[in-house]
Ligand SMILES: NC(=O)C1=CN([C@@H]2O[C@H](COP(=O)(O)OP(=O)(O)OC[C@H]3O[C@@H](n4cnc5c(N)ncnc54)[C@H](OP(=O)(O)O)[C@@H]3O)[C@@H](O)[C@H]2O)C=CC1
């Protein structure tokens with residue numbers, strides 16, 4: 737069966753990679769691409785470009801929307817996907833917990849499937865899983881995530897998901913010295929349930945994360961690096977194929993992989 741796909745954010749770094757994935761995958765078909773830039777310039781690169789997701793959906797029958805846009809757009813795009821009953825596969829980060837909960841209810845009411853994954857790289861999913869396992873035995877943990885300097889959201893979606901998974905297995909505790917003083921605001925990073933997340937932004941970086949655990953006389957570091965954006969594509973392909981069988985909104989690729 738051919739899967740008809742609309743890509744939102746098609747002019748972006750990830751969107752362009754998704755278009756390449758679709759073009760090289762025999763059972764995938766690009767039926768529409770959403771880009772304000774390309775639609776305005778009327779650039780036609782073998783795809784139909786639309787300025788908005790609604791325009792693309794009005795003009796084409798589609799099975800899946802793949803979205804890599806921006807934190808300010810993602811909630812609206814998910815609601816549009818739900819209204820048009822087209823299953824979304826979303827990589828865009830920056831949704832709040834409250835928005836996610838609300839959208840989960842809306843998709844449940846609509847009996848529609850969808851996948852939101854803050855990271856599609858299989859290695860990153862394993863890194864998160866291993867970190868969650870380690871936290872059970874080594875509860876003193878800090879996360880350092882490093883990204884390119886065009887990234888809008890901090891902390892990254894991956895670090896938040898990692899923190900969430902760690903919290904499920906780590907005993908509740910506040911780390912560090914109880915009388916610690918932060919001389920400069922932000923010096924100790926963001927606090928998540930008593931442990932810290934640090935965000936680095938530099939040109940030259942792509943997407944990297946270290947999870948550091950400390951115990952008496954020992955350190956454990958779990959690290960993942962995405963060296964290019966092709967690293968996310970096997971996960972995107974799996975999500976596009978699996979979402980067709982789903983009837984609820986799922987957050988995290990680990991929920992559809994056997995890891
Ligand atoms: N889950 C994962 O594995 C990964 C997730 N990401 C996430 O994906 C998202 C996109 O990343 P990336 O491709 O690097 O970003 P880019 O900035 O390169 O691309 C985003 C594209 O989205 C479009 N866009 C931006 N703002 C809006 C808006 N308000 N309304 C409609 N379209 C908009 C722009 O296209 P135009 O202006 O032409 O409309 C732009 O080209 C980010 O949230 C990032 O964190 C990134 C990598 C992996």
Ligand SMILES: O=C(O)C1=N[C@H](C(=O)O)C[C@H](O)C1
Pocket residue numbers: 829854855856883884887888891892893894895942943944
């Ligand atoms: O913006 C990015 O580039 C990335 N964003 C995602 C995140 O916020 O975790 C996934 C990956 O780290 C790349």
